[in-house]
Amino acid sequence: MTLLVFGRTGQVARELQIQAEVLALGRDKADLSDPEACEKTIRDTRPRAVINAAAYTAVDRAEDEEDLATIVNGDSPGAMARACADLGIPFLHVSTDYVFDGSGTAPWRESDPVSPQNAYGRSKLAGERAVRAAGGHYAILRTSWVFSAHGANFVKTMLRLAESRDALNIVDDQTGGPTPADAIAAALLDMTGQMLAGTPGGTCHFAGAPAVSWAGFAREIFAQAGRAVTVTGIPSAEYPTPAVRPLNSRLDCAKIRTDFGITQPNWKTGLTRVLQQLESGA
Structure with missing residues (x-):
């Protein structure tokens, strides 16, 4: 039986294809x-599990396209989850720290109140609620600030800017x-295996x-x-964007360690891997 992945060219979808034999579906x-x-697609494929690694991720554009973002990030994950529930198979869905309002300084726990401050966050919250409402064997994985050697992300943007700039002003209060x-x-694949073996799912950070x-x-x-680039920290107010970004995106990751034995990655080590991949052209 197949492990079905929605998404093919996104950062997480690309890594899933590198790490496992999956059927990854692009927009076509x-x-x-x-x-x-x-x-x-799920009902016709009848996979052993489904991971949704696809999403509408244009945070600023979502302010003008909230209806579309809600369909992609909300309605479709709900439809996927219902199909998986009917087939009795695990469904894993990637969500975001943007479901929180970004207040305070404490890391957000899964049980904390949600209150998204932008259209993207509202669309992702709609997806979480639809997945839970389907009533199947699901897991929602909230994550943040994703980076890799693939696609568009902060690391690659900084490296591109460094080619022509020796000083940058970067937001320092988020x-x-x-x-x-x-x-x-790797976490999604580990969770999938454990859920296939009977481990309960739920929401994890x-x-x-x-x-x-x-x-x-x-x-x-x-x-x-x-x-050799000098970075000057600036407040968010000096770098306005159409969508409000949360100031506090810290996530408490104790639950995933307790439920699945998965520990937080050290992003500095991950950054070293990504830079090595970019250097080698991998």
């Missing part, structure tokens, strides 16, 4: 703007856990440690990459 095979088609996509993929600001993340990128 699984259009997440069509929930019924996603559900039909704090979270950068998370290597390969670690997320998984993010890199230690917590750091975007400015601090940038400094480590340049230090490891050997780039």
